[in-house]
Amino acid sequence: MENAIEVRELSKYYGDLLAVDHISFDVHKGEVFGFLGPNGAGKTTTQRMLTTLLEPSGGQIVIFGHDLALDSYPVKRRIGLVPEESNVYTELTAWGNLMFTARLYRVPRSERGSRARELLEMFGLWEKRDVKAENFSKGMRRRLSIAMAIIHRPDLLFLDEPTSGLDAQSTRAIRALIRQLNSEGTTIFLTTHQIEEANLLCDRVAIINHGRLAAIDTPEKLKQAFRKVQSVEVAFEHGPEGIGKKLEALSGVTTAAKMGDKWRLYTEDPSVLLEHVIEFARQNDLRIVSLSTLGPSLEDVFLEITGQKVGTVMYRTGNEGAGRRRRKRR
Amino acid sequence: MNKLLQRVGDEAAQAWTVASKDIRVYYLRPGMIMFGFLMPFFMFFSFSVKREMAAAQGIARLMALTTFFTAAAAGPFIVPLERRIGTYDRLLAAPMSLITLLLGKIAVGAFFAIAVSVVSLAIGMAVFGVSIVNPALLAGGVLLGAFAFSALGLIFGSIPTRNPGDVQMPSTLLRWGLLFISGVFIPLQEMGSVARAIAYLSPLTYAQDLMNHAVSGSGLIAPWLDMAVLLASGVLFLVPSIWMHRRARKLGF
Numbered sequence: 053m054e055n056a057i058e059v060r061e062l063s064k065y066y067g068d069l070l071a072v073d074h075i076s077f078d079v080h081k082g083e084v085f086g087f088l089g090p091n092g093a094g095k096t097t098t099q100r101m102l103t104t105l106l107e108p109s110g111g112q113i114v115i116f117g118h119d120l121a122l123d124s125y126p127v128k129r130r131i132g133l134v135p136e137e138s139n140v141y142t143e144l145t146a147w148g149n150l151m152f153t154a155r156l157y158r159v160p161r162s163e164r165g166s167r168a169r170e171l172l173e174m175f176g177l178w179e180k181r182d183v184k185a186e187n188f189s190k191g192m193r194r195r196l197s198i199a200m201a202i203i204h205r206p207d208l209l210f211l212d213e214p215t216s217g218l219d220a221q222s223t224r225a226i227r228a229l230i231r232q233l234n235s236e237g238t239t240i241f242l243t244t245h246q247i248e249e250a251n252l253l254c255d256r257v258a259i260i261n262h263g264r265l266a267a268i269d270t271p272e273k274l275k276q277a278f279r280k281v282q283s284v285e286v287a288f289e290h291g292p293e294g295i296g297k298k299l300e301a302l303s304g305v306t307t308a309a310k311m312g313d314k315w316r317l318y319t320e321d322p323s324v325l326l327e328h329v330i331e332f333a334r335q336n337d338l339r340i341v342s343l344s345t346l347g348p349s350l351e352d353v354f355l356e357i358t359g360q361k362v363g364t365v366m367y368r369t370g371n372e373g374a375g376r377r378r379r380k381r382r
Numbered sequence: 383m384n385k386l387l388q389r390v391g392d393e394a395a396q397a398w399t400v401a402s403k404d405i406r407v408y409y410l411r412p413g414m415i416m417f418g419f420l421m422p423f424f425m426f427f428s429f430s431v432k433r434e435m436a437a438a439q440g441i442a443r444l445m446a447l448t449t450f451f452t453a454a455a456a457g458p459f460i461v462p463l464e465r466r467i468g469t470y471d472r473l474l475a476a477p478m479s480l481i482t483l484l485l486g487k488i489a490v491g492a493f494f495a496i497a498v499s500v501v502s503l504a505i506g507m508a509v510f511g512v513s514i515v516n517p518a519l520l521a522g523g524v525l526l527g528a529f530a531f532s533a534l535g536l537i538f539g540s541i542p543t544r545n546p547g548d549v550q551m552p553s554t555l556l557r558w559g560l561l562f563i564s565g566v567f568i569p570l571q572e573m574g575s576v577a578r579a580i581a582y583l584s585p586l587t588y589a590q591d592l593m594n595h596a597v598s599g600s601g602l603i604a605p606w607l608d609m610a611v612l613l614a615s616g617v618l619f620l621v622p623s624i625w626m627h628r629r630a631r632k633l634g635f
Contacts, residue, residue, distance in 0.1 A: 107631045128477035139468035143407045155399040155474045
């Protein structure tokens with residue numbers, strides 16, 4: 053399979069702080085590749101190195117056969133970048149923003165207008181083409197930002213947290229756009245900390261934690277590799293005090309976590325645990341409202357890999373790993 | 383060869399694209415109005431009102447001041463602001479060389495400076511009836527001065543920071559320092575030898591001298607030398623900007 057991106061032993065130090073630790077991976081042409089990790093894990097740093105915005109401390113990046121350290125110009129012509137913060141020019145109209153980007157990427161003059169119109173219509177912004185971007189909502193700015201990133205028809209599109217902070221409608225629209233772009237042949241490199249987004253969109257996922265690649269595979273294969281995070285989910289009509297400890301004490305339960313009005317019991321063998329739960333309900337005179345078995349979700353896999361306790365309501369998501377210091381190799 | 387010409391043409395167009403966008407976006411920003419458009423007039427009136435001075439001398443001084451202040455104001459204001467709001471990444475990721483981007487940014491300051499100088503000149507001619515001895519020298523002085531001083535301002539804009547405030551203070555300090563050592567408020571002819579030697583270190587001295595030649599025909603340095611120094615200064619000022627941009631790419635700005 054032909055590769056769009058080849059990364060070998062890539063590393064980045066900020067002073068003595070090692071942000072990206074000698075990672076290697078390939079992104080195949082035509083795939084949606086998810087780059088997943090908690091905040092501070094090294095996702096954005098990696099993406100900035102891939103898009104020439106940040107100079108690596110070591111390693112090699114080859115995009116479409118071009119070594120970025122030797123000649124980034126042909127690569128820059130073929131990539132598009134949508135950063136986490138929508139970097140549109142708020143003083144310009146939607147049309148002005150697109151025209152500026154088209155000129156910057158040397159889109160032929162004869163194509164600029166038609167391409168801009170096509171994108172504005174595709175992104176639902178045609179009616180607002182003469183409105184300054186300062187009057188746009190966050191979702192509209194994000195859509196405009198994506199339109200600006202693809203006006204030159206890039207072969208590879210980098211998206212950094214594309215749906216972060218957006219409402220459900222905008223999130224759905226942007227995910228649909230990503231799928232559409234990919235179906236038209238654009239390779240997508242998607243940086244996100246939203247597991248469900250990666251699950252829904254990505255052909256393959258790499259999980260980065262503390263600057264190191266912890267796993268890389270398809271979402272389904274990653275889930276299969278983590279059978280121990282299967283679970284049984286049960287809801288009782290009235291849960292008495294201290295029920296959590298009793299459920300956790302059931303044979304085969306590794307962790308019990310409260311999820312709203314339900315309890316999720318993690319286990320390696322859900323079929324046996326089902327019988328124990330029914331027996332538990334009978335002995336304690338509890339009425340079961342719902343009972344189901346769940347396979348491991350990508351979120352479970354992510355939490356397991358990144359060392360965050362699976363299924364607990366208050367798991368830590370903050371800047372773990374952001375402050376990891378390691379001596380610079382000299 | 384064709385590919386090279388195509389690339390050069392593309393880069394020139396991209397530099398103009400960057401410059402024309404900045405001109406449209408930033409000319410009405412308060413920082414630009416204050417430091418770029420009003421400051422030279424404040425300076426001029428502060429040091430010129432109620433002082434014995436021929437109209438031609440006043441216009442030459444105003445032209446040098448507007449070229450200097452306006453051109454040097456753009457870089458320290460625009461680049462850190464764009465870094466903060468993330469739009470600078472869009473420019474850095476675009477398929478153009480760093481030199482092209484820097485020349486585009488220099489063109490912004492130069493354009494503003496030329497526009498303000500033209501207004502100053504028009505006022506001078508209309509109100510005080512000043513006539514220009516050598517219009518070609520004046521045009522050369524404004525163009526080269528605008529280029530050199532805009533490149534000077536861009537050095538401060540290239541400091542790896544996302545906060546325009548971090549840059550404003552050192553850039554203002556340097557501009558004021560240059561202003562007082564140069565032959566703007568005290569003509570070179572009236573300076574002592576040490577003061578004059580120091581004045582020769584400032585590119586503003588050469589711009590002022592060129593304006594004097596152009597407006598009243600009374601410069602001290604050869605006009606060709608004034609122009610050569612301004613051109614060389616502009617090119618030389620690009621070097622620290624390039625170095626700092628490379629440093630910023632290592633640091634993640």
